[in-house]
Amino acid sequence: MRTLTAAIETFRLAAPFVIARGAKTVSTVVVATIQQGEHRGRGECVPYGRYGETVDSVLAQIASLRNAIENGADREALQSMLPAGAARNAVDCALWDLEAKRLGLRAETLAGLHRIGPATTAYTLSLGTPDSMADAARAAAERPLLKLKLGGAGDPDRIAAVRAAAPDAELIVDANEAWREDDLDRNFAACVAAHVALVEQPLPAGQDGALARMTRPVPVCADESVHDRNGLAALVDRYDVINIKLDKTGGLTEALALADEGERLGFGLFVGCMVGTSLAMAPAMLLAPRARFVDLDGPLLLAEDRPHGLVYDGSMVYPPSAELWG
Template sequence: MRLILRDDTFPIAGRFTIARGSKTEARVLYVALEDSEHTGQGEAVPYARYGESLEGCLAELEAVRSRIEAGITLDAVQTLLPSGAARNALDCALWDLNAKRSGVPAWRTAGLHALNPLKTAYTLSLDTPEAMAQQAAANARRPLLKLKIGGPGDLDRVEAVRAAAPKSRLIVDGNEGLSFDDLTRIAPDLHKLGVLLIEQPLKVDEDEALLGYACPVTLCADESLHSRAELARCARLYRCVNIKLDKTGGLTEALALKAEALALGLEIMVGCMVATSLSMAPAMLVAQGADYVDLDGPLLLARDREHGLEVTGSILHPPTPALWG
């Protein structure tokens, strides 16, 4: 088996802004596993918020190259690297390679009865209320809009978006940008505006303040939850969890995390970083039956990978084998 590692860059359509900053391109980690007949692909986005970088992830994988190229199983991948972007790309590449070798689709191996199209949220970047209203008006036909918030004027932003897209369902994402006082002040108004979900309003080391708080809008853990290791804690504070393969370290752990979260009675959101269809394809397996799907990464790009997902409006169609799985 041969390991191929690459740093790929894809331009974003415009600028993508959250509470922590802005970017105009998506830099992704590409991993391929080749044998004499087949190639399995995986992609991940290292995230500086978690102490990751492309250079660091490439070094992580280079350090275990000989073990990978000697032949490795999905079970072995889970202990070879910690949860995070490097393991995600490797894990997903091996899922893809196994599917191509066996002729059995990845979704069937995952225990699914089918891989159905999914309706994804569409993200509006953090901006002024006026600019976010323009974004919303341009996407008012979409059934679910996700707003980035996390600063002065948040309520004005949501009100402007609601007026510009009166028929769309709304969720908001604080990206750790709110204080507990901010949250308790605006949550009742967000509820009145029809907001269904608030993602990670508080910083990870401040979210214990949520214990016992009866928020009128469902709260969802994102940065606070990476893998099953944090699940019990998050279940005390949140009613929903956002599962991202870049956090879990791949499809294998994501599927296990989803099963345990459902057993605890939690709602499920499946999210993504700004990335190509190659990142979204394995996440579509986890997103089957999820309460909220936010796999809009390719919709935010000016250019996707070859053989990218077919997208009809906000509907993501299952990947072809040429892409993944």
């Protein structure tokens, strides 16, 4: 006999997290739990307003699955029950966790993978003034990979200030759709001057055709423009890399399939996250060995992670224990 439940959990952030769309001081997550006998599987998601999600809408979607999941629906069946998004992610990852615990195997074994190892994660700097971002970069300058949240106007100054404060770090910049077509030349020039390794989602999703009409001097990564395999082929001329987030793909099952299709089409892979706990990061660790860039720093931004959280040694993140997930 199975039971499916969902709960809201809130975690304070160590500092305000600011991007082009706004700021927050807490991370509100939804955790799906599937209990079968003595075994329990969990999955965490972060509802995201940019995609029309709220905590209530995600809880309602999970509730709509209760009869099917409690009557034995598996991960394959789940894919057609809900669209890609946070709710399906929580339930999909809970099913992975439950299966691993019932069979006494690790999730990577179930996925047909070799044993996964540690990965170097990016560390995110919130959007701010050039001076405040430089201060944050200086404090994190020993980290090998920094990710800058940008906001449109003034971004070249932010990029230059961070590079001056952290001369040895590899840099990713994330515009969160805040650039416009007439900004591209100036902003890309600032990226070239600062030796930026990757530009993430410079233009709004659906308004990114200009990327296909220009010679991109820095590799460009699709984030809001890609959720799952649907429409991925249409992005080949616009992007060089795709950001795979389980809250977008609707879980690890589709994320693995998206990675396969992305590689087939010639995209590089970036594994990303929302601001959540180690329970949300753990399934994404299965994708880390294939990714050129890993951004699983959510727990580093929290005032306190959940019990049995991932182990971070500086920017090195280690695979999850079975007590946490998988």
